[in-house]
Amino acid sequence: MNVPVDDAGLRRARRWLVRHGAPGQEPDRLLAARMTVRERMRHQLILHALMLAFLVIGFAVLREFVRFSVAVDGVELMGPLLLAGAYLLAAASAWWLAHRKRRAEQRIAATLPRRTAHSAVRLPREVLGAPFLAAVAVTYAGGVALGAGMLLFGGHLVDRVLGLILTAGTLVFGVLTALVAGEEVRRPALADGDAALAVDDLLRTQDSHQGVPYSLPVALVMSMMTVSPVFTGLLLGYVAVALLLWGATYLTDHRRPLPRTAAEPTR
Amino acid sequence: MIISVDADSKVPPYEQVRSELARQINDGTLAVGTKLPTVRRLAADLGIAPNTIARAYRELEEAGLIETRGRAGSFVGSSGDTSRQRVREAAAEYAAVAHRMGIGPDEALAIVTAALRS
Numbered sequence: 033m034n035v036p037v038d039d040a041g042l043r044r045a046r047r048w049l050v051r052h053g054a055p056g057q058e059p060d061r062l063l064a065a066r067m068t069v070r071e072r073m074r075h076q077l078i079l080h081a082l083m084l085a086f087l088v089i090g091f092a093v094l095r096e097f098v099r100f101s102v103a104v105d106g107v108e109l110m111g112p113l114l115l116a117g118a119y120l121l122a123a124a125s126a127w128w129l130a131h132r133k134r135r136a137e138q139r140i141a142a143t144l145p146r147r148t149a150h151s152a153v154r155l156p157r158e159v160l161g162a163p164f165l166a167a168v169a170v171t172y173a174g175g176v177a178l179g180a181g182m183l184l185f186g187g188h189l190v191d192r193v194l195g196l197i198l199t200a201g202t203l204v205f206g207v208l209t210a211l212v213a214g215e216e217v218r219r220p221a222l223a224d225g226d227a228a229l230a231v232d233d234l235l236r237t238q239d240s241h242q243g244v245p246y247s248l249p250v251a252l253v254m255s256m257m258t259v260s261p262v263f264t265g266l267l268l269g270y271v272a273v274a275l276l277l278w279g280a281t282y283l284t285d286h287r288r289p290l291p292r293t294a295a296e297p298t299r
Numbered sequence: 300m301i302i303s304v305d306a307d308s309k310v311p312p313y314e315q316v317r318s319e320l321a322r323q324i325n326d327g328t329l330a331v332g333t334k335l336p337t338v339r340r341l342a343a344d345l346g347i348a349p350n351t352i353a354r355a356y357r358e359l360e361e362a363g364l365i366e367t368r369g370r371a372g373s374f375v376g377s378s379g380d381t382s383r384q385r386v387r388e389a390a391a392e393y394a395a396v397a398h399r400m401g402i403g404p405d406e407a408l409a410i411v412t413a414a415l416r417s
Contacts, residue, residue, distance in 0.1 A: 141346060149344030151302040151323055153334040153372075220343035229301055 037061045041068040052234060053289035062140070062228055066235065069136045073129050080125040088118055107189045111257060112197055115250060119201040122246045123208050130212045130242065134219055141222045148223040156217045159233075163284055164241050167277035168213075170270075172206035175199075175247045178270050188259040198254060202247040209243035216240035230291045238285045248274055300328055304345045312347050317355040324364045324375050335365060335373040 044067035045059030059067075091114060102109045141147070157165065179202055182195025216239045223229035248271050255267035302319045304312050323329040335341070338356060342349040356373055359365045366376040397407040 144346070145307050146303060146305045147345045147347075148301050148303040149336070149341060151300045151320060151335065152329060153336055218340075220340075220346070225303070226301055 037064040037068065041065060041071075044068070044071060049290075051287060060228065062144070062222070062224060063231055065140050066137060066222070069133055069140070072136075073133045076129055076132075077125070080122075080129070084118055084121055084125070087121070088114065104193075105189060109190075109193055112190070112193045115253060116197045116201060119197070119246060119250055120204070122244070123204055126242075126244060126246075127208055127212065130215065130239075133239070134215065137222055138220075141220065144222075144224045146224045147221070148225055148229045149221040150229070154233075156214075159217050159237055160213060160240055161237060161281075161284070163277065163281040164213075167245070167274065167281050168206075168209060170277055171245045171247060171274045172202055172209065174270055174274065175202035175251065176206070178251070178266055181266075182258070182263055186260065186263070190257065190259050191263055194254045194258055194263075198247070198251060201250060205243075205245070205247050209245075212243045213240040216242075234288060234290060237288070241281055241285055245274060245278055248278075302341075302345070304347055306346075312345075313351045313354045313358075316341070316345070316352060317358050320355065320359055321362070321364055324359075329375045331375050331377045333375045335375070337372055 041064035042059055045064040048063070048067055049055070049057050049059055095110070100110060102113055176199050179195045179198030179200075182191050183199060184195070186192040186195050216236055219236070221229060221232050223232045251267045251271050255264045255271070258264050258267065300323065302316060302323075304315050306312075308315060310318075320329070320335070329335075335356070336344065338349050338352045342352045345352075356365065356367070360367060360373075360376075364376055365373050367373045393411070394407070397404075397410075402410075
């Protein structure tokens, strides 16, 4: 494999192996290279989140000096619209980062002289796992239902606009999450032996869960903006249930043990 | 249930794929009815051309080890065990013919080896 790997990459790979039940195992260069790619993407995600935060804060500060207004029937809608813009930018960032990571790993794959794959089909539900599917169903189907409810039954214009944003934004994010998860399920295997394939399976599952459920922070912000106390309660309940499910998914992923075949080094 | 292709091997990639799948089907690692990856998927996984996988699948299908069910994909065929049984029967018949012709076991084996390699 002709990919430069530094000590930091090897250290990250060692930590990853310990976390997944293979302590003492010396990581191979492939895993170290993949950990380096992931670390780079994590830095980019933080950078994007910071840029988005600065953009929102900058816009809010600018509004103190220059008066922007988007009002319908005398109701100011700049806040909800700003939220919708941030929502879309976050969606674009998530998709772009996932795409870049796959491209970087494809370049690593091209350097492997030996490639290994499963000889039988793995079903998407085997890759994604039940906790993730439950979290996705509650987050996206629940978010759309709640947003539609606010849109249809909201007594105040602000509630209806918030409902529209929650419905549309959650739909967009639901499609995006499905796209990212689907691309991860379908992406080519990146392995040069049994152990590397077991690692690849685990990374595939983790990567397919990487779509951040942005509709939850948005719903949380909306719970403070909505006029109706009923919607406040429903939004908070929705966030709490979905957070529990996502927490379970991430905790399971974080400590999921590698299958026994991966307990031995490939090289 | 894994399959590997070594780009540095002297064995052609299609033969590496064909022989490994045939071995897994014959020893029962891949059970009857197991769905195989699509040609494109396996080609992408192994970093080789789809035509290479298509050739391996075609030969496995001709040997009766797998069957293609239209758009549903390729599956391990139920005739896998039958194929081995047929080969065993043919070997027994060959052994009987060699015995009748007065050909010794070593020479008979050499003839089979040459035939397998040709």
